[in-house]
Amino acid sequence: MFAALLTANGAARAQSEPTALVNQQHCMFCHTRDAPFLAPSxxxxxxxxxxxxxxxxxxxxxxxxxxxxxxGDAAMPLPPDRGGPITPEDAHVLIQWVLRQSAG
Structure with a gap:
């Protein structure tokens, strides 16, 4: 039962990810959802x-x-260096999604 709950939680989190925006902005080049990489998770x-x-x-x-x-030392790249400009609305969607992340 616990495994099913974890799977459902992971599926809900994945469904709410704004995947197109994450991909467009190349977020995963530096970030991951749950572990530091080149930048914080x-x-x-x-x-x-x-x-x-x-x-x-x-x-x-x-x-x-x-x-x-x-x-650390890594600054947030300028938009041209990571996928191009992002609208205020799209930035809002991405940041809302990031702020909903939680461990476990």
Whole structure:
């Protein structure tokens, strides 16, 4: 039963992923959902920023224009270096999805 619950939870998470946007912006070149890679995992980002006032707007802005490193030495690449411009609406969708990630 526990395995079925984990499978259902994973399927729901995968269905809610904005896959086209994730692929277009090459998010997985630097991030993974649950483990640090070249950049923090989406779960780490969510843990750090989920309840921080103004964080969603800051992250959306950083996604749209790039920005300095908040973790380690890797800065968020400029849009032309990772898939092209992203609209404010698409940035909002991606950041909302990232902030919904949770461990376990």
């Amino acid at each position: 989406f779960e780490q980002i969510a843990e750090r920023y989920r309840d921080v006032p103004g964080a969603q707007a800051m992250l959306e802005h950083k996604l749209r224009v790039g920005g300095k490193a908040h973790w």
